[in-house]
Amino acid sequence: MTVAAHTPxxxxxxxxxEAARRRTFAVISHPDAGKSTLTEALALHAAAITSAGAVHGKGDRKGVTSDWMEMEQARGISITSAALRIDYDGHVLNLLDTPGHADFSEDTYRVLAAVDAAIMLLDSAKGLEPQTLKLFDVxxxxxxxxxxxxxxxxxxGREPLELLDEIExxxxxxxxxxxxxxxxxxxxRGLVDRNGGGYVKLHRTPGGATKAREERLTDEQAARLEGPAWEQAVEExxxxxxxxxxxxxxxxxAGKSSPVMFGAALPNFGVAQLLRTLVxxxxxPTPRADNQGRPRPVEAPFSGLVFKMQANMDKAHRDRMAFVRICSGRFDRGMVLTHAATGKPFATKxxxxxxxxxxxxxxxxxxxDVIALVNAQxxxxxxxxxxxxxxxxxxIPSFAPxxxxxxxxxxxxxxxxxxxxxxxxxxxxxxQVLxxxxxxDQAPVLAAVGPLQFDVVKHRMEHEFNAPIELAHLDYGTARRTDPDSAPALHGLSGAEVLTRRSDNELxxxxxxxxxxxxxxxxxxxxTLDVLLAGGVEEEG
Incomplete structure (x- = not known):
């Protein structure tokens, strides 16, 4: 390496x-819109995998790559976010799959703090659904x-013009x-490319396990082949x-318009076009503002944001991983970083x-890029x-439980x-543990966005920590932030209880x-009864 390569x-x-080659994005949707299937299809078309699987798997096909937890595979839903790094056409795609179920919204909100773009996935029959609207607001x-x-x-499903009108x-x-x-x-039948022109005729593959075959036709060929369906598409x-x-x-x-694409993730129709569009x-990545509002240039020394913690991904080692979105600079394994919260050094071996x-x-x-730091206690x-x-x-704001x-x-x-x-x-x-x-300490209060989170806790406590628990549900439905001066009076009122949130010592x-x-x-x-923030959006009511 030349001396010049070491200069600032x-x-x-x-x-x-290198930052210019990166695309870091999340897929957000309502449950059952096909989010994990789309994630799998994108990985397939980027040649990161050779065969796409359904959530439960079929025949000798494995389950969805991003749904790696035992509970996800058993229930057929995503309950935790997953990171997929894919090399495609000279670019590095960091795809963050997210839970679609509303009970796991907080995990999705953290992921949105780590991405530069999002794919909003709509079911052609259902259009915009409540969970999609909440995630879009964030x-x-x-x-x-x-x-x-x-x-x-x-x-x-519905008419395409009707769906576009609903979005607007x-x-x-x-x-x-x-x-x-x-x-x-x-x-x-296929897709018309509005920008490049021409018609892409799509052909199924058995079970959608491999890439759908694409046949490019001229407008004249499409008109002869598709007849009235082509004429209607041209008119629209x-x-x-x-x-x-x-x-x-x-x-x-600027967030004022949204490019729209049509397709079907399960048979891999339109996925290749979506992948090219993402690139x-x-x-x-662009400069990210620090807590003083000052933008941190991508060429500045290394900085990164921890947006997710996950334990026991490797059952053999019982490890604990911190998922870090790199915000600036170059990361080299083995470098010693500083932990901003404590000022202490953090090794990255x-x-x-x-x-x-x-x-x-x-x-x-x-x-x-998204990196995973092992044993990040x-x-x-x-x-x-x-x-x-x-x-x-x-x-990253906590969600209102x-x-x-x-x-x-x-x-x-x-x-x-x-x-x-x-x-x-x-x-x-x-x-959240209160x-x-x-x-x-022997009877902590668990606070959740949705009841399915409690199922995850019970499952993981039994199978990962060998400490089965019982849960006694409390008759509370909302939480507010208070202060030491107000706490004694509130604690004595009927229908109210004051607790300390462990992670930040707030009341x-x-x-x-x-x-x-x-x-x-x-x-x-x-x-004092302050409203909690829900992922950066004020809680209703």
Whole structure:
């Protein structure tokens, strides 16, 4: 290596060039919209895997690569986010699959803090659903540009113009189709490329396990082959042109419009087009603002944000991994970073890239990449790691919990394992763990967004920590932040209980329901009852 390669100018140039090759994005959707299937199909078309699997698997096909947890494979739903690193056409794609079920929204919200773009996945028959709307609100709040993929066009569904109108009317995004389906939903023939022109005729493969075969035809050939279906598609496209529904890069990056694509993830229809579009229009990493609002250039020394903790991905080693989104600079395995929260050094000898449950050692990485730091016992979600001058990024907000239960060890002789498991799940953000002087450490209160989170806790406590628990559900439905001056008065009120949130030592008051909360606020206007933030969006009510 030449001397010039060691100069700051050369390093900066390398960091900028490598960051420009990165695309880091998440897939967000309502449950059952086909999110994990799309994730698998994207990996298939990028040649990262050779055969796509369904969630439960068929024949000798394995389960979905991103759904690696035992509970996910058993229930057929994603309950934790997964990171997939894919090399494609000279670019590095960091695809973060997210849970679709509303009960695991908080995990999705953390992932959105680590990406530069999102694919909003819609079911062609259902359109925008409640969970999709919530996730879009968070993406908008964080300034994340959104590409819309209308899935399941191979099944009966709604009219494409109706779906576009719903997007514009309900979320205020101007839809700008990049392709258009030939054939109504349920009779999917192929796709018209609005920008490049021409028609792509799609042919199924058995079970959708391999890439769908694409046949490119001229407009004249398409007209002869498809007849009235082609004519209808042409008329609808002419309408799109007349109303000015054309892709505009500035509007897309500003979050004012959303490029729209049609397809069907299960048979791999339209997935190749989506993959190419991600490379062409999704933004590369840009400067990220620190907690003082100052942008951190991608060529600055290394900095990274911990957005996810996960324990026991490798059952043989019982490890604990911190998933870090690199925000700036170059990462070299073995470098000693600084943990912003404590000022202490953090060694990175064991660093890996992750593909679902599979992982391998990674030696270098750049802005936009997601790395997994092994045995990261001291790290928590929202922490910053850096090299050189100190930098700290804003913390990731916790979601406002709505369900609460007291956890107790079934076997008191395994209290040490019980305590270790509860602390681990708290640090991962699987649930929020609350404690009080009245209940004590032996009976922590678990706070969750949805009840399925409690099922995950019970399963993991039994199978990973060998400490089965019993849960006693509490009759509380909302939480507010309070202060030491208000806590004694609130604790003495009927229908309220004050606890301490372990991770940040904040005082929370739990209240039976929003009606009771309004009565307390009316009768005691001097007491502090602050609204919690839900992933950066203020909790309703």
């Amino acid at each position: 100018t050369s390093k900066n140039s390398e960091a900028v060039g 993406a908008r709040n964080q300034g994340i540009p959104v590409i819309t993929f209308v899935n399941k066009w191979d099944r009966p 009317q309900r979320i205020g995004l101007r839809p700008t189709p990049l392709n258009w389906p030939v054939g109504i939903a349920g009779d999917f 496209l002419e309408l799109m042109t007349e109303i000015g529904a054309d892709y505009d890069p500035e509007s897309f990056l 062409d229009i999704a933004p590369a 064991y660093t890996q890239a992750v593909f679902g449950s599979e992982r391998h050692t990674i030696d270098t990485a750049f802005a936009g 001291s790290l928590r979600v929202g922490d910053t790691l850096y090299d050189g001058p100190k930098v700290e990024f804003p913390p 709505e369900h609460f239960a007291v956890a107790r060890a079934i076997d008191v002789s395994r209290y040490k394992q019980f305590r270790r498991g509860i602390d681990q799940l708290d640090s991962e953000g699987v649930v 404690v009080s002087d009245v209940r004590g 929370l008051v739990l209240v039976h329901n929003k009606w009771r909360l309004k009565v307390i606020q009316r009768d005691h206007p001097d007491l």
